[in-house]
Amino acid sequence: MKRVLVYSHDTFGLGNIRRMLEIARHLVDNEPDLSVLIITGSPMLHAFRIPPRIDYVKLPCLSRNAAGGYGARYLDMDLQSTVRLRANLIRSTIADFAPDLILVDKKPFGVEEELAGALEALPADMTRPKLVLLLRDILDSPEATMRVWRKNRYFEAIDEHYDDVLVVGNAEVFDLRAEYAFPPCTADKVRFCGYIARKPGRRSRASVRAELAVTPAQPLVLVTAGGGEDGDAMISAYVEGLASLPPPARPRSHIVFGPEMAADRRDAICRLADTLDCVTRQDFSDDMMSLMDAADVVVSMGGYNTVCELLTLHKRAVVVPRVRPVQEQCIRAERMAELGLMRIVHPDRLTPQGLLQAVGLETAALRGNGENPISIRLDGLEQVGRAIFGLIGTKRRDVAPRRPQAVPSSSRSIPTWTNFAPTVAQSASW
Structure with missing residues (x-):
């Protein structure tokens, strides 16, 4: 049984956890020999339908204010203590779950660098899990994104730790390699997978x-x-x-x-x-x-x-x-x-x-x-799945993007x- 660990960024709204849960569902639907464990602080994950072979570890919630700063959402703890608690939970979960692949949402080092210690602790030999960073189509303005990525050493993190960077968007709409001035070593790991089509609803x-x-x-x-x-x-x-x-x-x-x-x-x-x-x-x-x-x-x-x-x-x-x-x-x-x-x-x-x-x-x-x-290209789930299955050796890897349909x-x-x-x-x- 293959194992995938999903780290879901969780400090504002439902967008991140919904996207990562949809990817997890696609993975288990298309590979019976796979289980997925999600790590998240989202207070709403329990409200969604969790299919078989998917479970989650709930972290203490963080909140983000209008200025972009973080804080503990519910616990009477300062930010540093809350992040330390979350980081310890993440590190022990990775050690005990022993995933074949870790899929990280949005931030290469996690919120407030809570993933950094866990990444450094990963083995350097063949038992090391594959690491994949998942980015949505657009992160922020080019100026703000480049400032944050350089300050937080995200390019270095990708170069040192990550095998792939999967973008659930179309380069024809927003090519973040060019827009955010990715250095060649980072740009070479980027794969555009297309936007994520959603499954039909349960009712007519x-x-x-x-x-x-x-x-x-x-x-x-x-x-x-x-x-x-x-x-x-x-x-x-x-x-x-x-x-x-x-x-x-x-x-x-x-x-x-x-x-x-x-x-x-x-x-x-x-x-x-x-x-x-x-x-x-x-x-x-x-x-x-x-x-x-x-x-x-x-x-x-x-x-x-x-x-x-x-x-x-x-x-x-x-x-x-x-x-x-x-x-x-x-x-x-x-x-x-x-x-x-x-x-x-x-x-x-x-x-x-x-x-x-x-x-x-x-x-x-x-x-x-x-x-x-x-219309526009919407095969993101299929392309993300192919990339992940290819890295853990369950299915043929094929993430070459198709051209989107022409827009009049x-x-x-x-x-x-x-x-x-x-x-x-x-x-x-x-």
């Missing part, structure tokens, strides 16, 4: 719409803030925009707040939302693909997983990206908007009227089955930023 579009009492001909807008920790401004603007419209002009809407939204912020939005007959809501769903499939237009933030869900379903979307403390979501949304894959509203220019106008434009563009006709040049005329109010006539057409 028709059943979800029936549950929400949405008629087949009625457009449905799904509003989701991912984990929800910083999504209250977007959802609040949307609900305020709905309230400003006459009742016949309000699109049917379903809101998923996210489990990490502060209760007082959620309650304030609910007080207004509950006065609108067109709105239904829930705090959390572990089956977002079913809800997205049921919707005609999605309003969301620009996290990696959410974008992959939108791309998988070819959904028309209005994205309000996070811009602090990192620029990752904003850069991703800009690049995707340039390709005609979504419409974005910058959070610094977010208004209820502007957001509803953007939704109205996407709703008005619905034709046929409502899908966005533009006419799609690039779609506006990047939206910040203007809808007219009553435009709104009434919804």
Whole structure:
């Protein structure tokens, strides 16, 4: 039985743990002689369905503030003590689990370098596990990323410890080797695997719409803030925009707040939302693909997983990206908007009227089955799996990327930023 250990970065939102859990599922689904152990501090991992041959070690939670600084989330401990505790748990887990491969999410030395001691302790002989760093398509702005990577010696860490760097993105969208000035020794280890397509939801579009009492001909807008920790401004603007419209002009809407939204912020939005007959809501769903499939237009933030869900379903979307403390979501949304894959509203220019106008434009563009006709390469899981199986000797290794499908040049005329109010006539057409 082969063993893979997954270290999942976990300090903000649900994106990292959802992505790493999806990869773990793919690995065990495609290799019966494999077990996966996930190390994470995510407080929400238990809420997801954990398939057989996957288990996890829960670390004490860390939190990240708006300035990017870390701290203990729940324990009455300072950061240094919490990181030391986490590092000891990680090191003992690696020693006892004895993995054939360690898949590290995002940070070569882990959060606050909590992986550094474990990497140094790995044997230098043939019993040493393979080490793979997994990066999403975009980390942050080039200036911020290069500063952090040089300061934290990440290039040296990759050169010394890692066998491969797998990027779940497309170089044609964002080539981080060039954007972040990777030195040749690091760039040579990079493999672009494509974005990660998501599996279909557990329920049909028709059943979800029936549950929400949405008629087949009625457009449905799904509003989701991912984990929800910083999504209250977007959802609040949307609900305020709905309230400003006459009742016949309000699109049917379903809101998923996210489990990490502060209760007082959620309650304030609910007080207004509950006065609108067109709105239904829930705090959390572990089956977002079913809800997205049921919707005609999605309003969301620009996290990696959410974008992959939108791309998988070819959904028309209005994205309000996070811009602090990192620029990752904003850069991703800009690049995707340039390709005609979504419409974005910058959070610094977010208004209820502007957001509803953007939704109205996407709703008005619905034709046929409502899908966005533009597509992009989404074979990330398959390519990551091939790379990992090749390194541990279970399957043929093949991570050569395929060319993405062509994007029509006419799609690039779609506006990047939206910040203007809808007219009553435009709104009434919804």
